[in-house]
Ligand SMILES: Nc1ncnc2c1ncn2[C@@H]1O[C@H](COP(=O)(O)OP(=O)(O)OP(=O)(O)O)[C@@H](O)[C@H]1O
C-alpha cells in the first residue's frame with residue numbers, strides 16, 4: 033500500500049508539470065491585458081512600458097520557466113526561510129510569484145484568504161456530510177416511505193437549484209424581509225475582520241463578550257454554510273441511499289439477520305460499512321470541487337476567500353495570481369484523487385494494490 | 387401425520403404470500419411438517435417450489451413487506467414462534483436455529499474478517515468475552531475442517547475458496563450449538579467433489595453435535611445419502627412425505643415418480659436419455675383450487691382439475707396429496 037502510494041505520488045509530478053504548462057498556455061492565449069483597466073488617457077507607449085516592466089515582452093516559454101522557477105523553487109525556499117529560519121541562497125531578495133495588481137506575493141495572499149474559505153466552505157462540506165449520511169441511510173432502509181419521498185424531493189431541489197439562487201433567496205428572506213432587530217435576522221455580508229475573542233474594547237475578558245462574538249460568527253456563517261451544505265448534502269445523500277440499497281439486498285445481510293444480530297447492528301455495522309466504501313470515495317473526490325463551487329457562494333455573501341480572490345484576479349488580468357490559484361486547484365484535484373484511491377484500498381479488503 | 391414422538395419443530399398450515407406490484411404470489415400454501423430432535427428431514431422440489439420461502443418464513447427472515455405470513459402455526463421447542471416479538475425471535479435465530487444458505491460466495495460480509503463474523507453470534511447469544519469467543523471460533527474452524535484455524539481467523543472471505551467459505555458458513559451456523567440447522571441448498575453452488583466433502587462433514591457433525599437438520603436440495607441423490615425423511619414440494623405445497631427408503635421404494639405422487647425417473651441410473655444402459663419433466667412450472671398468482679401438477683401429470687383425470695387434493699396417509703409415516711392411487715393405477719377411493 034505504502035509502495036503504491038509512493039509510486040502514485042511520483043507519477044503526479046509529471047502530471048502536475050504538464051497541467052501547469054497547459055494552464056499557462058491557456059492564460060496566455062486568452063485575450064486579456066493587465067493594463068486594460070487603466071485610464072484611457074495613458075498613451076500606448078506607456079502601456080507598452082508597463083507591460084515590459086511586468087515581463088510581458090519576453091517570449092511565452094521564458095515566462096513559463098520563470099514562473100516555474102519562482103513557484104517550484106523560490107516559494108518553497110522562502111517557506112523554509114520564513115517558517116524555520118533556514119536560509120539557502122539569497123534569502124532577502126528572492127523573487128517570488130508576485131501579483132500584478134497588488135504587488136504582494138501571491139502565496140501570502142492565498143494564506144491570508146485560506147482561513148475564510150476553509151471555515152465557511154469546509155464547514156459546509158462537513159455539515160453537508162453529517163446531514164447526508166443519516167438521510168441516505170434512513171431513506172434506503174425505509175425505501176418509499178414518506179421520509180424517503182420527502183428526502184428525494186428535497187435533494188432533487190438542492191441538486192437542481194443553483195447556489196446563486198438559493199443564496200440570494202436566503203438573503204432576501206433573512207436579511208431583507210426580516211427586520212434587522214429580529215432574532216431571526218442574519219447578516220448578508222460576511223465580516224472577515226470579526227475576531228472571536230472574549231476581550232472587550234477595554235482589554236478585559238468577559239464571558240458575555242466571548243458569547244456575543246461567537247454567536248455573531250455563527251450567524252454570519254449560517255447562510256453561506258447552509259446554502260452550500262444543502263447542495264453537498266443533496267448530492268451525497270443520493271449516493272449514500274443508492275449504495276445502501278445496493279447492499280441491503282445482498283446475501284450477507286440475510287446471513288447477518290439469520291445470526292440473530294440486532295437490526296441496528298445489521299444496518300449500522302454490516303450494511304453501512306460496505307456502503308461507505310463508494311461514498312467515501314465520492315466525498316474525497318468532491319473536496320477540490322468545494323473550492324471551485326464556493327466561488328459563486330463566496331461572491332454572493334462577500335466572503336473574501338479564495339474564490340473571491342480568483343474572481344478579482346481574473347477581472348484584473350492578474351496572470352500570476354490566476355495561474356497560481358488555478359494550479360493549486362489542480363494540485364488539490366490530483367491529490368484528492370490519490371487519497372480517494374488509497375482510502376478505497378484501505379476500506380475494501382478485496383482491493384490490493386501491488 | 388403427527389405421532390406421539392417428540393418434536394423440536396412443528397409447522398402446521400403455514401401460508402406465505404408476497405404482495406408484489408404485479409399481484410400476489412402464493413409461494414407457500416398450507417405447508418405442514420414436523421421435525422424430531424436429531425432427525426434429518428430432506429426437502430426436495432424444483433426451483434421456485436417455495437422451499438427457501440418456507441424456511442425463511444419460520445424465523446421471519448423474509449423482507450416484510452412484500453412477504454406476509456397469513457396463516458399457520460409454528461411451534462419450536464414448545465414455543466409459539468408466530469407470537470414471538472422481534473426481540474424473542476432474534477434470540478432464536480443463530481442461537482437455537484442455525485441457517486446455511488445456498489451461495490457461499492456472497493453469504494459472508496466481504497469487509498469483515500472470518501473471525502469477526504464467527505465471533506459475532508458467540509458474543510451476542512452466549513455473552514462470551516472477546517478472548518473466549520476467539521478461542522471458540524478457532525475450535526469451530528477446526529471442527530469444520532479448516533487447517534491452521536487460528537491464523538485464518540484474521541483472513542477475509544475473499545481469501546477462501548467456495549468450499550472453504552461454505553465451511554465457514556457452517557461454523558457460523560453451528561457456533562451457538564443450535565437445536566436445529568436449516569441448510570438451504572448448501573452444496574448447489576459447489577462442484578461435485580467439494581459437495582461430497584461438505585456432505586461428509588455434515589454427517590460427521592450431526593453425529594458429534596446431535597442437532598436436527600432440515601436439508602433443502604434439488605438433488606434426490608443427496609437425499610438418498612443423508613436424509614431420514616423426505617418431503618417433496620411442488621407449487622408451495624408438500625405433495626408427498628415419507629421415510630427415505632419408503633419414498634424411493636414406493637413413490638406415490640406422479641411428480642415424485644417423475645423426479646425419480648429423471649435421476650440418471652448408473653446401472654442403466656448408456657444410450658438412455660436424461661429425463662426431464664415436460665411442461666411449465668405452475669403459476670402462483672392465486673391460491674390453489676385444483677391440483678397444481680395436473681397440467682404436467684400423465685395420470686390426470688377430471689377431479690384433478692376441479693379440486694386440490696389434501697394429504698392422505700398411505701401407510702404409517704407416508705402421505706401423499708394426490709387423487710390418483712399409485713397402487714391400483716386408478717383414481718383413489720377418497
Ligand atoms: N421477494 C420476493 N418477491 C416476490 N416473489 C418471491 C420473492 N421471493 C420468492 N418469491 C417467489 O416465491 C416462490 C418460491 O421461491 P423460493 O425461493 O422459495 O423457491 P425455491 O424452492 O427455494 O427455489 P430454488 O430451488 O431455486 O432456490 C417463487 O415463485 C418466487 O418467485
Ligand SMILES: [Mg+2]
Pocket residue numbers: 437438439570571
Ligand atoms: Mg431456494
